[in-house]
Amino acid sequence: MGSNARSAITASCNEKTGSFELKFNGKASVATLSPVLYYDGEWLAEQTGEVVFTGVRKARGGHFEGNPLLPGEHEAITKIFAVTRGDARFEVHLHAVTFPSLDCVYFHGSIAGAGPRFDKIVGYIDLGVPGNVRGYRYFHGSEAKDTSTGGDGTAVDFFICHQNSFHDSAASPVLPDNDRLRITYLLADLERGKDGNPACAALVPVNRWGQRTLIRCCSILGLPHGAKLVSGTHVDGDTYENMAGGILAFGDDPVVLSTRVFETYMQLIGRQHALRWYKEFPVMFEYIGFCTWNTFVQRVSHALMEELCKANFTATSGSTRFKYLIMDDGWQSTSAYPFDGPADPAINFRGKNFLQRFEANHKFPGGLEAINRLLREQYGFRWWGVWHEVTGYWQGIAKNSPLLREYHFVTNMGHITPDPRDAKGYKFWIDYYAYMRRAGVDMVKIDNQSSLGRILDGVGPVDALIEAYYLMQQGAAAAHNITILNCMAQASDCKIHWTRSNVARITGDFAPGDVHVMKKQVRQGIYQALFFAQFCWPDDDMFYTTGECKPLALLHMVSGGPVYVTDEVGKTDGKMVARMCFEDGRVPRLDVPAMPTVDCIFEDSDRSAPVKAWSYHDLDGWGRVYYYLVMNDTVDGHPVEASIGLDDMGAARFLPTPEGSKAPPAKRWPEAYVLADITDVPAPAGARVEVLEPGRRSTPIPLGDAEARYHVLSPVVHGISILGVDEAWNGTKALASATWQGQATLVLCPAYAGTLRFFAMPGVEVTATDAAGTPLRVLDAVPAGGDGSRGTVYRLAVGKIPITLRIK
Numbered sequence: 001m002g003s004n005a006r007s008a009i010t011a012s013c014n015e016k017t018g019s020f021e022l023k024f025n026g027k028a029s030v031a032t033l034s035p036v037l038y039y040d041g042e043w044l045a046e047q048t049g050e051v052v053f054t055g056v057r058k059a060r061g062g063h064f065e066g067n068p069l070l071p072g073e074h075e076a077i078t079k080i081f082a083v084t085r086g087d088a089r090f091e092v093h094l095h096a097v098t099f100p101s102l103d104c105v106y107f108h109g110s111i112a113g114a115g116p117r118f119d120k121i122v123g124y125i126d127l128g129v130p131g132n133v134r135g136y137r138y139f140h141g142s143e144a145k146d147t148s149t150g151g152d153g154t155a156v157d158f159f160i161c162h163q164n165s166f167h168d169s170a171a172s173p174v175l176p177d178n179d180r181l182r183i184t185y186l187l188a189d190l191e192r193g194k195d196g197n198p199a200c201a202a203l204v205p206v207n208r209w210g211q212r213t214l215i216r217c218c219s220i221l222g223l224p225h226g227a228k229l230v231s232g233t234h235v236d237g238d239t240y241e242n243m244a245g246g247i248l249a250f251g252d253d254p255v256v257l258s259t260r261v262f263e264t265y266m267q268l269i270g271r272q273h274a275l276r277w278y279k280e281f282p283v284m285f286e287y288i289g290f291c292t293w294n295t296f297v298q299r300v301s302h303a304l305m306e307e308l309c310k311a312n313f314t315a316t317s318g319s320t321r322f323k324y325l326i327m328d329d330g331w332q333s334t335s336a337y338p339f340d341g342p343a344d345p346a347i348n349f350r351g352k353n354f355l356q357r358f359e360a361n362h363k364f365p366g367g368l369e370a371i372n373r374l375l376r377e378q379y380g381f382r383w384w385g386v387w388h389e390v391t392g393y394w395q396g397i398a399k400n401s402p403l404l405r406e407y408h409f410v411t412n413m414g415h416i417t418p419d420p421r422d423a424k425g426y427k428f429w430i431d432y433y434a435y436m437r438r439a440g441v442d443m444v445k446i447d448n449q450s451s452l453g454r455i456l457d458g459v460g461p462v463d464a465l466i467e468a469y470y471l472m473q474q475g476a477a478a479a480h481n482i483t484i485l486n487c488m489a490q491a492s493d494c495k496i497h498w499t500r501s502n503v504a505r506i507t508g509d510f511a512p513g514d515v516h517v518m519k520k521q522v523r524q525g526i527y528q529a530l531f532f533a534q535f536c537w538p539d540d541d542m543f544y545t546t547g548e549c550k551p552l553a554l555l556h557m558v559s560g561g562p563v564y565v566t567d568e569v570g571k572t573d574g575k576m577v578a579r580m581c582f583e584d585g586r587v588p589r590l591d592v593p594a595m596p597t598v599d600c601i602f603e604d605s606d607r608s609a610p611v612k613a614w615s616y617h618d619l620d621g622w623g624r625v626y627y628y629l630v631m632n633d634t635v636d637g638h639p640v641e642a643s644i645g646l647d648d649m650g651a652a653r654f655l656p657t658p659e660g661s662k663a664p665p666a667k668r669w670p671e672a673y674v675l676a677d678i679t680d681v682p683a684p685a686g687a688r689v690e691v692l693e694p695g696r697r698s699t700p701i702p703l704g705d706a707e708a709r710y711h712v713l714s715p716v717v718h719g720i721s722i723l724g725v726d727e728a729w730n731g732t733k734a735l736a737s738a739t740w741q742g743q744a745t746l747v748l749c750p751a752y753a754g755t756l757r758f759f760a761m762p763g764v765e766v767t768a769t770d771a772a773g774t775p776l777r778v779l780d781a782v783p784a785g786g787d788g789s790r791g792t793v794y795r796l797a798v799g800k801i802p803i804t805l806r807i808k
Contacts, residue, residue, distance in 0.1 A: 009250055011098050011105065013077045018053035020079065020096070022105060024250045025193040029201060032128025032226060035092045035109060035243070038159060039085055045223055046081075051092065055080045064097060064106075069267035072101040089113065094125060095245075102264055103250045107229060108206070109243030122159035123243050124216065128226040129175050130201070132191045135602040137254075138176060138217070139169045139185040139531060141450070141491060158220065159230055160457070161212040165450040165488035166508040168520070169527045171604045176217045177225050183215035184492040185531045186227065187254055189602040198598075200254045202261045204531075205229055205492065208244040208269055210461020212453065212493050215246065253651040254602075255530065255595045262534040271496055276536055276593075277658035279502040282483045284383040284443065286589060287323035288581040289564035290572075291445075291542045293387075294512060298330035298337070301363035302370060304569075311570035313379045318572035321585040324383040325375055326445055326485070326564065331368070331386060334393055337361040354398035354416075358435045372440030385443030385483070386436060390452060390473070391417045392428075403428070415455050420468035429476035437480045444482055446473070449489035463493055470497040477501075485539065485562075490528070495535040503562060506538040510552070510566070515706050518552060519633045522708075523605060525555050526596050526613040526629075533593035542566040545576040551631055551708035553580060554679070557729040558629045558710070560593040560615050579681050579728055582752045588733030590615040590627060591657050597628075598650035605633050610642040610703055614649050617732050618657060621739035622722060623670065625732045626653065626713040630701060637705030644675060644711060645697040670715035674723065674759045676793075679710045682726040682755065689759065689784045689793055691716065718743050718807055719764035725754035726795060746805040748798070755779065756796045758805070762789060765808040771801050 013020045013033075022030035035051060037044040044050040057078040064070045074097050081092045090113035097106045107125050141163025163182050176183075183205075190199040205213035211231045219225035229246040247265055251257035266272040273279075292300050295308060305327070312318035333339035333356045336347040341362035347353050360368050368386070375381040397403055397416040408424035409416045418425025436444070456465040477484050478500050486504035489495065495504065506528040511517035525540040532538060538561040543552035545565050553576070556563045563580055565572070581587050594615040603609035611633045617625045626649065630642040646653070675698055677688035690698060692713070701709055710729065714721045722738055724731025734752040741747060748756070760766050768776040776796060784790040796803075 009098060009100070009103050009105065011075070011077055011096055013056045013079060015056045018056065018079055020077070022096070022248075024103075024190070024201070025199060027132045027191065027193070029130055029132060029190070029250075030127050030248070031131060032126055033079055033094055033096060033107070034126045035081055035094055035123055036126055036223060036228070037083065037092070037123040039083075040088070042085065043221055043223070044083060044085060047223055050084055052082045052084075053079065054082045064099070067268070067270070069270065069272060070099065070264075072099065074099050099264070102260070104261065104264055105248045106206070106245065106268065107248065108208075108245035111241050122231065122240065124159070124228040124230040125243055125245050126224070126226050126228050127248075128224065130188055130227065133175070133188045134173075134191055135189045136172045136175060137169055137187045137527070137601055138172065138181070138183050139167055139528070141167045141182045141184055142180060158216070161214045161230065162454050162457070163214070163450055163491040165448060165490060166524070167490040167528060168524060170606070171602055175225070175227065177219060179216060179218035179220050181217060183217060186215050186217075187258070187530075187601065189254075198252050200251055200257055202249050202251075202254070202257050203227060203246055204249075204261050204265055205246045206244045206265060206268065207463040207493055207496065209242045210464040211242070211244040212463050213244045213246060214492075254598060255650055255652040256655070258530045259534055262531060266496070269496075274496055274498055274535055276502060276534060279500060281502055281537060281659070282443075284324045284483060285503060285537075285562035286587060287382070287585040288321055288577065288587055289324040289326065289562065290322045291326040291328055291564050291566045293328035294510060294542065294544070294566040295568060296330065300327060300330040302366060305371060305374060308569050309374060309379050312567060312572040317570065319574040319577040320380065321577055321581050321583070323381060323585040324385065324443070324564070325381055326385045326387065326443070327371065328387040328445070329447075331360050331364060332388065332393060333357045333359055333361045335398060337363065352395065353393065354395045354401070355393035355403070356398045356401050357403060358432055368436065368439035368441060376440070383442040383483075384440070385445060385485070386441055387445045387447060389447050390449045391415065391455060392432075394448065396455075407431075410459055412455060412457070412459050417455055418469075418472070420456070420465050420472060421460065423468065423472045426472035426476060429473050430479065433476050433480045433482055437482065442483060443485060444477060445485040445487055446489075447487040449486060449494050450491035453491060453493055466493050467497045470499070474499065474501055486536065490532070495532065498535060502536050503539055504532065504536045505541055506532045507540045510541045510543050512544055513547065515548070516635070518549070519635070519706060522551055522555050522631055523611055523633050525559060526594065526611050527601075529559075529593050529595055530601070533595070537561045538593050544571070545573040546571055548706070550679075551706060554629055554708050554710045554729070555613075556580070557588075558590065558594045558613050558615050558627050560590045563587045582728060582734065588728055588730035590617055590730060590733075591660060592616065594629070595652060597648035599648050606635050608634065608640070610640050612642065612648065614653075616653070617730065618660070619722070619732050619735060620737040622737075623715045623717065624653075625715070625722070625724075626673075627730060628711045628713060629708060630703065630711075631708035632703035632705060634705075639705075640703050642701045642703055642709075643697045643699070644692075644701070644713075646673060646692065646694070646713070670717060672716040673713045674716060674721035674791075676712050676714075676723050676757075676759070677709060678712050678729060678731070679708070681729055681731070683757065685782050689791070691761070691790060714759075716759075716761060719761045720746070720766060720805070720807060721759040722748075723757040723759060723793070725750075725752065725798075726757050727754045731757070744807045746807070747802055748805065749802045750798045750800055753799045756798045757793060758796070759784070759791055759793050761791050766794060767806050767808075768796055769804050769806070771803070776803060
């Protein structure tokens with residue numbers, strides 16, 4: 001997304017010594033380019049003497065590898081190394097391919113002279129410790145308790161690129177030194193140049209040639225500390241002729257850079273269609289939904305579903321605004337819950353529990369068809385879906401299942417899985433989804449997707465098998481027009497293969513009553529979007545409508561993703577539901593996925609800084625209205641202070657909306673913005689309202705433990721600012737348009753009825769009329785700051801017909 005007319009990066013390599021240097025804005029960023037191999041049971045590196053630099057080759061060209069998606073010139077530096085191990089002789093070539101128009105470099109490797117033992121080789125590209133870095137944010141698929149082995153990592157294990165289902169991130173002033181961290185994205189805050197402008201870098205591991213790649217940052221077995229692009233495919237019988245490597249890109253805004261580097265990655269491997277803005281947002285997720293997981297866990301049954309509907313989805317109990325429902329784990333015929341019963345409660349849902357057949361288990365005597373009738377005919381749901389694990393169930397298919405006689409599977413590590421080789425398992429998914437579709441199912445929540453790499457490891461080139469698996473599974477869902485919600489899918493090799501599905505969980509599981517887990521869920525929802533939202537709309541998981549869950553509700557409001565809740569039977573708070581959607585159940589979903597503010601990306605929100613996120617609504621005829629969340633997410637809960645400024649949102653706040661046809665703001669800086677606190681809706685009379693002129697920051701916002709505050713920033717135009725309908729969060733989404741007729745008349749077209757809030761600068765008078773010119777009564781006018789010297793907030797009842805505001 002965009003390019004620089006004049007490149008700020010230069011790469012060079014001394015032909016005699018092999019000394020490599022990559023500079024950005026004249027400052028050295030990378031000074032190491034070296035291969036390390038694990039070959040035939042031994043570590044080989046320049047430091048061990050078996051890998052020797054022999055020369056440099058340079059080249060220029062256009063359309064890298066003949067790829068039309070990467071136009072323009074590229075410059076390649078190839079370092080050549082001779083490798084000697086026993087009687088084996090071969091060469092390793094490391095390539096640094098610079099794309100000047102994109103300010104990025106693609107590092108990868110190739111091996112010449114592969115011999116019979118090359119199925120026993122893995123390797124990494126060492127980039128050393130980056131220079132001129134002030135701090136990092138790294139994203140990883142590791143356990144928080146995973147600490148360094150002290151450099152004693154075991155050979156092949158070091159190269160296995162498995163990742164946990166849920167990722168997290170952390171800020172650090174120095175490059176981590178932990179060989180257990182499985183880093184999937186690395187951002188660096190660079191020292192400012194002579195012009196004083198900010199600078200940053202992004203490193204992304206690349207999957208190619210069937211390989212998966214991770215970033216490891218560590219020193220190991222006496223080899224130097226540094227960022228290592230580890231390519232891990234270790235398959236008996238296959239030769240290892242490439243190292244997939246990674247892309248290092250530079251820019252001045254970490255949000256904009258994140259978009260550009262992942263777009264370049266997808267162009268490199270020919271998968272740009274996996275990016276979010278090439279795919280449609282599912283219509284059902286425009287509305288509020290409900291999920292049964294925390295309600296019943298695996299106890300869900302037809303009888304319990306009837307109880308839930310009566311107690312949570314009526315006008316007198318709960319809310320009638322829900323438009324879809326997800327029936328989570330517990331409906332399938334498995335070892336624990338067979339088709340014909342009885343249940344075996346001794347079987348844990350993740351231990352020795354296998355799928356037996358397609359049909360629903362004995363807890364659903366009328367099958368899924370009866371659930372379909374219950375939800376649609378009796379309670380007005382438009383859509384509903386079911387959960388299943390990515391391979392069918394947690395441990396795959398049962399050994400005694402009749403399914404084994406009808407479909408093709410692969411058995412690996414004791415796990416029986418639909419076979420992705422040559423799409424042999426496609427018919428399994430076509431038939432399974434056909435059964436669901438006939439029963440009325442509209443969507444599937446596909447869980448535990450990050451396990452695919454483990455389950456298919458050793459069967460063949462892992463990344464190629466994962467791609468094939470998704471093509472048959474998600475292709476079968478598309479054939480039946482079934483919507484997909486991806487879950488436990490944060491491994492880096494999942495999202496790049498989603499060709500149609502466009503919503504995915506980016507947080508861990510909701511844990512009722514656990515404040516520490518809630519904080520983590522918020523932190524993940526804010527930071528994970530930096531890379532995940534390039535591929536899909538973020539799902540921040542479910543939450544209760546009761547209890548101390550407001551931070552999660554506000555996270556969902558700013559996220560731009562789906563909003564679905566879970567509650568105990570009879571415990572749904574209809575008033576809370578009404579704050580998150582309009583009367584028809586439509587969610588006031590913002591126009592782009594929320595992003596962290598640029599001033600908090602490299603700050604340590606675990607210990608000392610608030611987390612901050614923003615998104616926007618382009619209101620037709622009016623302009624870009626921003627929504628801004630701040631929260632105290634510190635682990636120990638000590639008080640922190642936040643402030644808000646328009647610069648916090650960086651350059652991305654002025655970019656056009658990728659999915660929309662709306663133009664970006666015509667004027668980057670209106671005369672001012674009004675900042676209004678909408679943490680509580682309707683907003684109380686004393687809620688914060690202040691005017692922010694260009695370059696000005698808000699007054700300090702004190703935040704107690706786990707406290708979140710939500711704000712709207714609306715432009716001031718001709719002396720007034722539209723703040724939105726007061727009954728719901730993201731209230732400007734209740735307006736279809738706000739069109740000026742000259743400089744003194746504004747015509748508002750509401751899409752939903754409610755109480756409109758707007759702000760007038762000091763000395764500005766406003767009158768309101770309906771479409772017939774009849775004056776409308778202002779409900780109240782509250783002076784900002786108490787005396788009106790800073791303006792006035794008005795409230796006005798509106799229906800669904802246009803109204804006119806006249807300014808004097």
